[in-house]
């Protein structure tokens with residue numbers, strides 16, 4: 366029987382969500398009766414709690430060291446296969462600015478963008494724009510600027526969420542894309558059914574993500590959905606992903622599609638979107654985890 370460790374918890378702001386994802390994955394893998402599964406609560410950004418002789422690691426960490434290439438590098442060094450992308454793809458996807466650069470280079474459509482520093486006096490793009498810290502997830506520090514009078518306040522709010530204290534730190538400024546929001550799970554190079562995110566008020570921020578039960582997640586089908594799946598696979602390949610990645614989109618009222626971001630360690634709670642999409646293909650929650658685990662690898 367293969368020995369599998371599920372890493373969960375971690376030290377990022379997403380610790381609680383990760384404990385929930387990890388518990389679900391742990392129970393799902395155990396229910397398959399084909400693995401010897403250990404749950405590991407990661408408390409200090411190290412592999413200290415990892416048992417000896419593990420054949421594969423299921424990464425259920427979100428944010429920080431668990432998603433930015435840190436745990437991936439530590440596992441590479443020990444030649445232990447793990448779920449999800451390797452070091453470089455994880456590091457690129459974690460940084461929204463690097464992601465824009467790579468996707469642009471590979472002609473994957475994204476919204477127009479620019480950069481601002483701590484004293485940039487006005488938006489580098491025509492309003493409305495969205496300002497974002499490059500790397501600190503969960504919509505913290507993200508806001509829409511519609512009125513030039515709000516620029517300084519929104520710029521400063523984004524910098525307040527930037528963990529780097531470097532004087533030359535930058536934030537991402539992105540053209541606001543009106544319209545609808547979608548997400549596509551790409552697993553082992555194949556796009557799963559597209560899910561629309563219908564948030565009240567059209568903005569899927571922190572409140573909508575974690576505190577609102579008014580957000581709806583219908584499946585989206587047809588020719589446009591297929592086009593989106595193709596773009597999702599292009600984005601996955603452009604960044605060099607493997608295993609699982611969730612690609613988030615906006616679609617304008619004209620039907621133009623833009624990749625917003627890639628999540629290389631997406632949620633696995635009972636209401637998370639990757640398992641929901643996999644279950645639409647006929648898999649059980651446990652089988653979704655198993656398909657992802659089957660392609661566990663390290664950077665060779």
Ligand SMILES: Nc1ncnc2c1ncn2[C@@H]1O[C@H](COP(=O)(O)OP(=O)(O)OP(=O)(O)O)[C@@H](O)[C@H]1O
Nearest residue numbers: 476495502503504505539540541542568569570626
């Ligand atoms: N360019 C944009 N145009 C319109 N809405 C946007 C744009 N960028 C972000 N948003 C809205 O803000 C939300 C959060 O933005 P984004 O997904 O880039 O960061 P995040 O959710 O903080 O990152 P993570 O998913 O890693 O937590 C999006 O889901 C979307 O609703």
Ligand SMILES: [Mg+2]
Nearest residue numbers: 503504613626
């Ligand atoms: Mg997001």
